[in-house]
């Protein structure tokens with residue numbers, strides 16, 4: 001039987017175990033979106049994960065609307081990330097960069113100018129800005145020229161990720177950001193080649209994967225979706241039809257791994273999940289499937305044994321348990337994460353969660 005602690009290949013990346021660190025925005029970069037030594041320390045503490053997926057990382061100023069989140073569009077950011085990837089590799093880990101364009105969720109205070117999306121829509125709720133929460137503004141529908149520029153930005157950010165020492169990239173196709181805004185029918189009202197039919201709604205995602213695959217090799221590219229939950233106003237009337245059609249395209253493109261944030265219970269933001277799509281995807285897609293959301297050690301072992309998932313990713317447990325892999329191996333209790341310090345900046349609640357031996361010694 002496949003073990004959570006057995007090795008696995010994600011295309012060109014060899015993982016020592018099947019416990020993946022999920023992408024976690026922690027807002028510890030500079031206002032110029034440059035990573036730093038504190039972030040290197042945080043990620044290196046978690047390097048026993050089979051694979052670390054970085055926090056969401058902007059591909060362009062236009063696409064990055066989260067205060068103090070990192071980017072990958074200039075040389076300074078590449079140099080900052082080198083500190084991180086070198087620290088993770090020295091500690092024996094593997095790491096990919098999660099590439100992010102937030103689309104309509106970028107407030108003009110951060111991105112500059114009116115945000116772009118699949119269609120002219122306004123996200124619900126509030127944007128994070130340096131002056132606190134502000135209502136989102138209406139996005140404009142991306143023109144053909146915008147789409148061409150954004151595909152170029154994805155390709156350039158992927159090349160920068162490799163230059164910065166990452167083992168590969170993950171396209172952020174989840175959680176109501178730009179890729180998801182094109183995919184799902186509550187945010188895409190286009191009547192051109194990028195909208196209406198499922199095939200057309202898949203087009204932007206496929207083009208992003210092709211652009212990034214052409215720039216760094218598809219064997220280093222993964223993608224994440226949140227297929228069965230409404231997130232930030234983005235959802236779909238028929239997730240099974242959409243994501244099974246997508247799975248066939250991913251198979252044809254030879255995308256080596258996907259991560260599904262597939263909730264089994266209401267999320268912390270209160271979204272109610274629909275039926276999981278992973279059982280329908282499994283027979284159509286031969287790459288690796290990583291499942292996420294609300295797992296603990298026994299739950300993860302059970303999912304792996306079932307045969308749909310090849311790996312399990314953990315988000316919040318990795319915030320508060322830098323040695324999560326060891327704790328799961330031992331069946332040791334997991335420390336709870338503190339919500340107040342998720343995005344607070346600085347070392348508190350970031351690099352000061354102890355590993356088990358440190359906690360016992362204290």
Ligand SMILES: Cc1cc2nc3c(=O)[nH]c(=O)nc-3n(C[C@H](O)[C@H](O)[C@H](O)COP(=O)(O)O)c2cc1C
Nearest residue numbers: 022023024025055056261293294295314315316342
């Ligand atoms: C503080 C925080 C930051 C997050 N940042 C990201 C992110 O940058 N990219 C992303 O795809 N998901 C992000 N997520 C979602 C997590 O990756 C994960 O899907 C979620 O926490 C559920 O998994 P868990 O139950 O193991 O925590 C974030 C979640 C939290 C709690």
